[in-house]
Amino acid sequence: MDPEKKEWLLKLSVEHSYLYVLKKIFSDVNITITDENETILTDPEGKAIKGPGKAMSCLLQSKGVESGVIKRITDVVGLRPQQMIGYSTEEHPENPETPENPSKTPNLDSVIAVAKLRKWVFEGQITNKTAESIIDKLSDVYAKYQHIYCAQTKECSVPREKIKSVCDFYKVMVHSGQIESIIDHPEADTLYIENVDFSHEKRTIVSGLKYKVEKDCLLNRSCLFVLNLKPATIKGTKSFGMILFATPNTPNTPGTVIFTETNGQRLILRDYPISELVPFTIAATDCSKKTTETFFTTVSIASEKLLYDGMATSLGGREVTIPGISSGRLS
Structure with a gap:
């Protein structure tokens, strides 16, 4: 970019993060999501427009967007979740690809409306900020119109029947971590104490693997861990997470931890990456009992693949497999 060329700067609050979709339409607008409480647009002359x-x-007028479209967009910005339940739109027949002139983008108002629905359906459900009493109705409206958004953004489309499962999966933060050291727990015969490097942080984890996996098999290896559990004191040692263990459905067959090639990466659904569903990193919150129960009853192993409600999982761009276990469960 020409350093002398001035540009539009749009800083979005987390509440209005759905407007990040404009980055897909106006490439000359610098858009970021911040921790600030207010959304602020700064024009090329340095004037700030708040709200x-x-x-x-202001931005859309400068881009030549029709006044009727701008009115519909600003109306959508002011709607609350309950008001969006009755949302409806009519598609324009034009090609949904972004035209040469972005101001003429077909269904621009609908794209932004569906982006807002997408925020409440996915981010809101993952963080438990969207009321359960209306989430099904919002999901119905979103599923009806999501093809408009996905045609414009090229982001993944989630089938209506999978929306809840996708959100339930992402409520649990599963990361790969490298075990840097491991010792026998001094106060328990069946426990290990592991120091684990997750790239962005290090944690102490207590696990009941002593008679299941040898220490030498774990040392300096990377495995999958759940990180957003409430810290627990186990036999006098505080544990900040748990290692995942795969158990075959076949009786009297030994289980295994899930080894990975890298550490510090988050487990995702291969066809529904969280980066496409939520455009910023969600702060971790402790899993509720209901969340963990749902996760462990829904996750499974089939044909040596780690699945969630039948959906493939991925880590670092590779599908997650558990060699030697054709059918099983996690704990």
Whole structure:
């Protein structure tokens, strides 16, 4: 970019992060999501416009977007989840690809409306901020119109029947971590104490693997761990997570931890990456009992593949497999 060329700067609050979709349409607008409480647009001359409605109106006018479309977009910005349940739109017949002139993008108002629905359905459900009483109705509306959004953004489309499972999966933060040291727990015969490097942080994990996996098999190896569990004190040692263990459905067959090639990466659903569903990193919150129970009853192993409600999982761009276990479960 020409350093002398001035540009539009749009800083979005997390509440208005769905407007990040504009980055797919206006390549000359610098858009970021911040921790600030206010959404602020700064024009090329340095003038700041505060508030999402005024910011959208000013930006879209500068891009030559029709006034009727701008009005519909600013109306959508002000809607709350309950009000979006009745949302409906009519598609324009034009090619859904972004035209040469972005201001003429077909269904621009609908794309932004569906982006807002997508935020509540996925981010809101994952963080438990969208009320359960309306999530099914919002999901119905979103599923009806998500093809408009996905045609414009090229991001993944989630079948209606999979939306809840996708959200339930991402409520549990599973990361790969390398075991840097491991010792027998001094106060328990069946436990190990592991120091684990997750790349972005290190944690102490207590696990009941002593008579299941030899220490030498774990040392300096990377495995999968659940990180957003409430810390627990186990026999006097505080544990900040748990290692995942795969158990075959076949009786009297030994289980295994899930070894990975890298550490510090998050387990995702291969066809529904969280980076496409939520455009910023969600802060971790401790799993509820209901969340962990749902996760462990839904995750499975089939044909040596780690699945969630039948959906393939991925780590670092590779499908996760558990060699030697054709059918099993996790604990």
